[in-house]
Amino acid sequence: MNLFRLVKRDTITSMHHTFIRVIAILIAFGLSSLLLVFTKSDPIQAFYNLLIEPFQYRSGPIEIIKLTTSLTVISLGIGFAFKMKFWNIGAEGQILLGAIGAMVVARSLPTMSAVGLLPLMLLGSFVFGALWGLLPAFFKAKFGTNETLFTLMMNYIALNIVKTLESGPWKDPKSFQNTITPLPDNARIPSLFSEIPWSLLNAGFGIAIVLTAFAYYYINHTKSGYELSVVGESESTARYAGMNVFAIVMRTMIISAGICGIAGFIQVAGNNSTLSSGVAGGLGFTAIITTWLSKLNMFMIPVVSFIFAIIAIGKDGLITIGIPSAAADAIQGIILFCVLGCEFFIRYKIVLIKKSDEFISKVRGAA
Amino acid sequence: MVAILTESNCIELKNITKTFGSVVANNNVNLTIQNGEIHALLGENGSGKTTLMNMLSGIYSPNSGEIKILGEVVNGSSPREFINMGIGMIHQHFKLVDVMSAKENIVLGQPGSIYLNARKMSREISELSEKFELNVNPDKKIYQMSVSEKQNVEILKVLFRGAKVLILDEPTAVLTPQETKKLFKILKNMKENGCSVIIITHKLNEVMEISDRVTVLRKGESIATLNTNETTAKELTELMVGRPIDLSIERKQVNKGKKLLKINQLTVLNEEKIKALNNVSFEVFEGEILGVAGIAGSGQKELCEAITGMQKVKSGHMTFKEENLIGKSPRDIFKMGISMSFIPEDRLGMGLVASMNMIDNVILKSYQKQKGFYLNRKPARMLSEKLIDGLEIKTPGVHHPVRLLSGGNVQKVLLGREIESNPELLITAYPVRGLDINASYKIYDLLNEQKEKGVGILFVGEDLDVLLEISDRIMVLCEGRVVGIVEAKEANKEMIGYMMTGGDMHESI
Amino acid sequence: MEFLTHDFIPYFILAVGYGIPILYGTLGGILAEKAGNINLGIEGMMLMGAAAGFLVSLSTENVIYGLLAAVLAGGFGALIYAFLTVSLKANQIVTGLALTIFGAGMTKFLLNLNKEVVRIPNSVQKSLKPILSDVLGIEGLEHSIFKIFDLSILVYLAFLIAIVLHFYLNHTRYGLNLRAVGENLAAADAAGINVNLYKYVHVVLGGALCGLGGAYLSMYYIPIKTEDVVHGNGWIAVALVIFVSWKPLRAIIGSLLFGALSLLGKSLQTGVSLSPYLLDMLPFIVTILVLIITSVQMSKENAQPRSCGLNFDREER
Secondary structure: OOOEEEEEOOOOOHHHHHHHHHHHHHHHHHHHHHHHHHOOOOHHHHHHHHHHHHHOOOOHHHHHHHHHHHHHHHHHHHHHHHHOOOOOOOHHHHHHHHHHHHHHHHHHOOOOOHHHHHHHHHHHHHHHHHHHHHHHHHHHHHHOOOHHHHHHHHHHHHHHHHHHHHHOOOEOOOOOOOOEOOOOHHHOOOEOOOOOOOOOOEOHHHHHHHHHHHHHHHHHHEHHHHHHHHHHHOHHHHHHOOOOHHHHHHHHHHHHHHHHHHHHHHHHHHHOOOOOOOOOOOHHHHHHHHHHHOOOOOOHHHHHHHHHHHHHHHOHHHHOOOOOOOHHHHHHHHHHHHHHHHHHHHHEEEEEHHHHHHHHHHHHHHO | OOOOOOOOEEEEEEEEEEEEOOEEEEEEEEEEEEOOOEEEEEOOOOOOHHHHHHHHOOOOOOOEEEEEEOOEEOOOOOHHHHHHOOEEEEOOOOOOOOOOEHHHHHHOOOOOOOEOOHHHHHHHHHHHHHHOOOOOOOOOEHHHOOHHHHHHHHHHHHHHOOOOEEEEEOOOOOOOHHHHHHHHHHHHHHHHOOOEEEEEEOOHHHHHHHOOEEEEEEOOEEEEEEEHHHOOHHHHHHHHHOOOOOOOOOOOOOOOOOEEEEEEEEEEEOOOOOEEEEEEEEEEEOOOEEEEEOOOOOOHHHHHHHHOOOOOOOEEEEEEOOEEOOOOOHHHHHHOOOOEEEEOOOHHHHHOOOOOEHHHHHHHHOHHHOOOOEOOOHHHHHHHHHHHHHOOOOOOOOOOEHHHOOHHHHHHHHHHHHHHOOOOEEEEEOOOOOOOHHHHHHHHHHHHHHHHOOOEEEEEOOOHHHHHHHOOEEEEEEOOEEEEEEEHHHOOHHHHHHHHOOOOHHHHO | OHHHHHHHHHHHHHHHHHHHHHHHHHHHHHHHHHOOOOOOOHHHHHHHHHHHHHHHHHHHOOHHHHHHHHHHHHHHHHHHHHHHHHHOOOOHHHHHHHHHHHHHHHHHHHHHOOOOOOEOOHHHHHHHOOOHHHHHOOOOHHHOHHHHHOOOHHHHHHHHHHHHHHHHHHHEHHHHHHHHHHHOHHHHHHOOOOHHHHHHHHHHHHHHHHHHHHHHHHHHHOOEOOOOOOOOHHHHHHHHHHHOOOOHHHHHHHHHHHHHHHHHHHHOOOOOOOOHHHHHOHHHHHHHHHHHHHHHHOOOOOOOOOOOOOOOOOOOO
C-alpha cells in the first residue's frame, strides 16, 4: 500500500485557505531568493526595489494604479467568459480591436468636443471588441469549435491588423517609423482629479470601479448572470431548464469581449496617446492569470491586479541595483507556479495511511 | 453441480474499508472467491458492489484491509499489478478508446515487443475471438460498434491478458435476453477452463441461473455468502434489503381523466442518425401512471427528451391538450404555459446543477417567471426550507452544494422542485435508481400522491416488479418501437420480459 | 534547371530556415497533446532552450554542450509544467501561460546579466552546418542542384525526429499506449498503463524538442545575443499542431508551408501595396478554418485528443 492517500476535501475554512496561499507565496519568495543569490544579487535589496520602492517616487503609485486599472478591466471581461467555462484566451486581440474601434471613432469625428466624443469612443471600443469575441462564440455555440485555440489564433490576426494599420493606412506622416498619428486632446481621457497632485490619474480608474461593481451585480444578482453560471456548470441542465444556450453564450461573449475592448480604449486614449501594436503588450495573457487566481470573485480581481501591477512597475527599479529588470518576470513566473501548485492542497488533503483509520472512525462517529 | 470446488481460494478480501470524502462506500467487507466458481455479488444500487470490485482491479485503493490473490498479499494499488496477477474487470461503462480499433484496444497496455505487427495482431485476435465465439472484427473502430460488440471486445481484452479471474459489472443491463444467454454460455465455458468469474448484479434471476455461490452486500457491508442451490430468491431479497419486506406498492385507484398527451407516429434520430424512436404512438391521461419498460437504450431517453423539447423530432405528431409540441424548445413549451415536469435519469448532470446550492437549484425552473433583470432568491430560499422540512431532506443547510448530498436527498430536491411547480404531466426516468428501499418508497408515495391529484405520469423504469405494481398501463419499447401497451393488472413479468426482446405479446401467453 | 538553382532552391532554403524552429515546437506540442496535455508554454520552453544553448555554447565553445543545455532547459520547463498539471492537477492553460511568462523572464534575465553585446563563436555555427563540399569531398556542389542539401544538421535532425515520431506513434506499443492516454484516461488506466508516467515522459520530451528549436534559432540562425530570438514562433507552433491534425509527418509539410508564407510576407515588403502583415496572419486564418471544418464535420479521428485539458484523478467519481 502507499504511504499516503489523497482525499478530496468537501469544504475548507477560509482561514485554512489563506494559510495555504501565504505558505505558497513564502515558498515563491524563497525560490526567487535562491535564483537571485545564485546570480550574485542581494535578494532583500531586490525585493525592496521591486515591491516597496515603486511607492516611494512620485509617479510610482500612479503608474501602478494605471496598470491596475487596465488589468482589472481586462480580467473582469475574461471573468465573464470563464464563469461560463468559455476559455476566452483572446483578450489580447479583443483589446487591440477595442483600441481600433476607439481610433476609428476618434479619427472620423476629429472636431467633436470631448464630452460627446469620449463616450462614442468607449462605445466604439466595446462594439469592436465584442464583434471580435462573437466570432469564436458563434462557432463554439453552433458547432462546438474549440474556443481556446480559436480565440488564441484571433490574437495574432488582430495583432497583424494593427501592424498593417501602423505601416500604411493610419501611418503618421510626420514620423519616420511605423507609428500612428497621436490622438488630439479632445480624444484623450481627462484626469479624474485635476486639482490634486495625482494629476496623471485619468478617468479610466473610474471606469474600472464602475465595471467591477457592475460585474459583481450582474453575475451574482441578475437572471442573466444566473443563466451564464448554469451554462458554465452544465449545458444540458441549462437546456433542460429551457434556457437558450446559444443566446446566452453570444450575450456573455459580447460582454466579455466588449469589456476587453474597453480596456483597449483606456489604453489608447488614457495610458498611451495612440494605437500601437504594443497596446495590449501581453496584458491579455497576464489578465487570464489574474482572473484565475481571483477564483472568479469579481472583488478579488482588482486586488490581484494590484499585486501584479506592483511587480510590473517595480521591475524597472531592479536595474538601479544591477539586476536585469526581467528578473521580475522570472519571479512573477515562480510566484505563479507556487500559487497554481498550492491549489492542489486546497482541493485535496494528504492523509498518511495510519492516520486514515482514525479519520474513518471520526467520520463514522459523526454520521 | 459442475463446479469443482477445491480447497484453495483464489481471492480473499479481508476487512476492506473505503471512503470517499465523508461517504463510507465499503465498511469491513469480507469476500472469498474459490477457484473455478461463478460467484455473484448481489446488492441494491449503491450497496458498494462496484466500489469493492474497483478495488479488486486496482482502480481504487482501500483505506484499510487486506487483499490476497492466490495466497499472496497485494501491496500495490495500480490496475497494472492486478492485471499481472490475472484479474480482469469488465466495467459497466466500458473502458474502451473510441477512435481506436478493437485490436488496438485489446493489446493496450500489454507488455511485448516494441514494434506492433498489425497483421499478426489481427490474426491472433481473430483466432481467440473464434475460439470463444465472440465475433469480434479486430479492425473495426469502437465508435462504429454496437453495445454488445463493445462488450465482446472487453471480454476478449480480458481473455487476451490470460485472466484467471473475470469480474463483470452489471453485464446484462445493456443486453437482449439472447445476448445474455450467449454471455452466460461464455462464462460457463470459462469456468470449465478453470477460471473464476465474479458477476455483479442486482437481478435475482441471474444469480439463481448462473452462480455457484452468492455474496450479498448491503449498505457497504458484506452480509452473507451462500451456496446458490441452498438458498431462495426470497431469502436473498431479505438479505439484500435487510428486513423481510412486502414488495407490494399500492396502486391507487383513480378515475382516468382527460387526454393529456397524444403522440402519433413519432420518429427521432440519435446522434449517429439512426432511428432511436421509430413510429411511436401512445397517449397519457390525467390521473394515470403509464409505465415504460424496455432494456436500457431502447429509446427511453430519446422519448423523454423529445416530449420535453430537448431532442429534435424527425417526423410525427405530438400534442399536449390539443396544442402542438413538435418543433418546440423547452423554452417555447414553458412560454405556452404548459406545465410539464421532467425528472431526468442524470439528476446531477441534467436535472440539477451539481456545484450550486439548493436555492440556486430550486430557482432553476421558476426564475424565468420573474420580471425584470434582477434575480430575487427570496422565494426560492423559502421554498427550499419548506422542501427540507416536508420531504425530510438531510442537508447542513440551503447553502450546501447539492453534489455533496446523498443520492436519495438529491432526488428529493429534484422531485420536490418539480412537484412544487404543479405539473399536469410528470415524466420520470429511473426515479429510484441508486436509492435505498426507504427512499424509493418515499418516491413511490410522492408519485402516487401526484396521480391522485390528477397528474398524468410517464414512469420510465427498469425494475419490472415495480413497474407492474405502480403503473396503470405499461408500454414496452424495443429498439425504438412500441411492442405493445398492456394493462398492468393483466400483465405479468414473463410477458413484459418477452415483449422487451421484441416478441409479440400474444405469442407469449 | 536555371529556375531551380536560381529561384526555387534559395527560396526553399530560406523557407526551411523559417520553418524549422516551428517544426521543433510543433513536434513538441504534438507529443504533449497526444498525452492529453495542452501546453501553451511552447514559446517559453523555446526561449529557455535558446538562452541555455546560447550561453553554454558561448562559454564552452562546444556545440554539443550547447545543444545538450538547450534540450535540458526545454525539458526542465516542461518538467515544471508536468509537475503542476500532472501531479498537482493545476489548470493546463493557465500553467502553460505561466510557463511562457517564466521562460521569457528567465531568458531575458540570464541574457542581460552580461551587458555586452556578444555572439557565439563562428566555429559553433559552422559545426551546425558543415560545408557540403567538405563533407562529400566534391568541389562546387554549392552551385548545382545539390545546393538544396546545403542545410543545417538541425534541419535533418528535425525531419528525422518527425519521421521517428510518426513511426513511434503509429507502429509501436508505447505510441499506442500514449494515444490511449490522450484519448481516454480511464480506459488507459484500466488497461494497466501508468498514465502519469506517460504524461511526464512525453511532456518533458516535448519540452526538450522545443528547447532544440530554440537552440536552432540562437546558436545557428541568429547567433547574436537577442532577447526575443523566438519571436512568436512558439505560438505559431501551437497553431500548426492543430493545422497538421496532430500528425508528425504532416508537420514537416506544414512547417515548410508556414515558413514559406512568412518568407513571402518579408519578401513582399518592398514595392507591393499589399501589407506584409496581412500575409503574416494567413497561417492563423488557415488554422481557424481547419478548426471550424473539423468541428463542423464532427470528425472523430482528426480532432484534438479528447482528454486534452483534463487532469487525471483515478478515484474521481
